[in-house]
Amino acid sequence: MIIVGELINASRKAIGAAIEAGDAEYIKQVAKEQDEAGTTYIDANAGIFVGEEAKYMKWLVELIQSVSDKPIALDSPDPKVIEEGLALCKATPMLNSISLEKDRWDKLLPVVAGNTDLKVVALCMSDDGMPTSCDDRLKIADKLVSGLTGKGVSIDNIYVDPLVQPLGTDHTFGVEFVNAVKAIADKFPGVHFMCGLSNISYGLPARKFINRIFMAQCISAGLDGAIMNPLDKGMMATIAAAEALAGKDKSSIRYLKAYRKGIVEA
């Protein structure tokens, strides 16, 4: 599983406050904790600071890199912020995210097109609104993948986000998402996924529980990446078990390691 640790996001109260106060130690601590919990990437987002986003993004990137070798997910729709962040990244980062919305697509494509190593999250969203069915998602993913590969981005560097919608809004929103993962994986062999799953449980009780069950189903359908809290032990344990059950963990080595680390509750 490719995990993007989501915690360093300015829209989270503690992080927004730490950025404003220049509290470098807190940012470094959160970066370190996510690293140690086994995240693959560390997300950096300073989106709430209009006009100062690039400055804070650079600050975040440097702080994260001072305590962790993990690559960074540059989380912004602004090409200037992405480019300034990119210039500082030591390990190949992930761009989070491009979409089919014309303004975002036009502005970010030149950044992506000029960078063959960059990993790109391709969000299934267009100016026609948000997809709800499997077919909606497949159509947008089709345009995103062909648009990106047409600009020289290799399929292996594309991380499709099929966009989770809340089950509480419509009872088909879980199964349509799962079917979309399956359909996209079948249609574009080698493509990866990246998405936040927690929106699925919006408005329902016991959200963490639902999120975990949904993760298990999505992994079974082919999901290989998620932006999430890597300190959530229950979710990390779910991923370990779900991947073993999906045939992706020979001799259950990673599951047994997770068990020995104490994150699986018996």
Add this chain to the structure above:
Amino acid sequence: MIIVGELINASRKAIGAAIEAGDAEYIKQVAKEQDEAGTTYIDANAGIFVGEEAKYMKWLVELIQSVSDKPIALDSPDPKVIEEGLALCKATPMLNSISLEKDRWDKLLPVVAGNTDLKVVALCMSDDGMPTSCDDRLKIADKLVSGLTGKGVSIDNIYVDPLVQPLGTDHTFGVEFVNAVKAIADKFPGVHFMCGLSNISYGLPARKFINRIFMAQCISAGLDGAIMNPLDKGMMATIAAAEALAGKDKSSIRYLKAYRKGIVEA
């Protein structure tokens, strides 16, 4: 989800002892508990008592029916035991199970063929041994389903058990089973499933946790029945969430009911 409550099985120590001691109250209590926990069927198995199985099966059926209206799953490979049990059943029972093993098939088919209402568990096992791949299972299921429908059993009364094998033995055993559920559901529209999932975690730590994650994945693939312990709240909660996520619970009514009953841990 069609749940067969598995607890009244003579191979379980407490039940074996209760049968030997003629402890009717204990059997009735276990029947009642499963009924109240929401089981669809109540399994009755007296298999360890060679030569006396039919006698005890009848005793179990009568005791169960004295406290519950739920139909019974007659759990025996012996046609005589099944027939004697059948004669007592008030609600249409489930026969658990026929298989492609020649002796079992030949002996049980006449019982099934003469009874158009009976629900039949068709276990994917043949004299060639136990299936391990999706293809193995599909081939056996094909013969079972066509053999049964050829004798007038309607597809809606067939409950295929694709036979879970332990993940600890081979890392593909989870995904091959899940793929078999999908393939069998696709090939035989209207067919049902019935199986015990707990074998998946044999030899691994935190078995209950693995079983639940596997249940979530199997439900996503189309599994609609299981023989299990309905008193296992964590598993019942998993089923409620997994079915809602699979689009089988409009307005999440059953999930919300399970939450209000207190079986979902937040």
